[in-house]
Amino acid sequence: MLASDDKNSLKRTPLYDLHVSLGGKMVPFAGYDMPVQYPAGVLKEHLHTRTQAGLFDVSHMGQIALRPKSGKVEDAARALERLVPQDVVAIAPGRQRYAQFTNPDGGILDDLMVANFGDHLFLVVNAACKDADEAHLRANLADVCVIDSLSDRALVALQGPKAEAALAKLYAAAPAMKFMDAGPHEVGGIKCFVSRSGYTGEDGFEISVPAVDAERLAKTLLENPDVMPIGLGARDSLRLEAGLCLYGHDIDTATTPVEAALEWSVQKSRRTGGARAGGFPGAEKILAHFDNGASRRRVGLLAQGRAPVREGALLFAGEAGGDPIGQVTSGGFGPSLSAPVAMGYVPTASSALGTKLFAEVRGQRLPLAVAAMPFVKNTYKR
Known part of the structure; x- marks a missing residue:
């Protein structure tokens, strides 16, 4: 917890006053005063x-x-490929892709979204890493790109089976968008950047909106009885059920994309023979993991009982004795399943579905099993 003087130094998003008016319980998060929940809970x-x-x-x-100095978005894409193992050049205009900044040891500096807006690339990075990410981009890409921090914009996510209908009232073409479509669109008369994506x-949809218009847009969306304000607490339980990584917990600077079970995010063009394979930080280690496997792996975990297994719990192969073989990185109660769910790292030899493990919780070892992720089937519109 932050001390009171630190609390006063927290940043506020353009929607802070709206959160307070809606009864949001405000807590420190990544340097910001953010709502963890509203009265509904x-x-x-x-x-x-x-x-x-x-x-x-x-x-x-x-x-x-990222604005290419040449005016060619492909030049910005090729430059960004110096820093990420993904195929950025192949992102078509109007589309976006999940990526990771990697370090020389193959670890993940941050994960991010990269969209091609036709004449430039649009990136969304994590709050706790954004200053370091911007400095990283400036240090490595300034020869090719102008790097603009869009600090005058807010960002909201509208998620759920009725999100399309709610947005369609303000943006009629919303139903035509597919998963990972992204680009500039006018929403309710406001010039926004809209992507059909999210982390639940x-x-x-995620909607980037000028800060001055953010409260007006949010209030308009909340006038729809199907739309409820959601805090950080539910955001975390939703992404956990979806088997999605939280940076600084499930992935970090000591974790490669292969260890994190993110192989699907690295396209073949960057990891097989050819002119564009490799060329990103940590490529030697990451590509070796692709070729030979990694010694550990992120897995889903379902507890046998009702007690949640939280982040930091040690994992064991047996019910008694022995050294820990892994650790839980995210864990909690899954409301959709009405059961505890968790993710963690175990030796690859212990990562097969159904493998029985034990988590140490308050001095007791609780049984759980390696399970497929996502825990709740995703509903992306493809």
């Missing part, structure tokens, strides 16, 4: 998002534009 907010639509304030995230496992 985390459980109802979570289930409402799964069945209707939830509105999240994610304005603490970093938004960055549900269909939905």
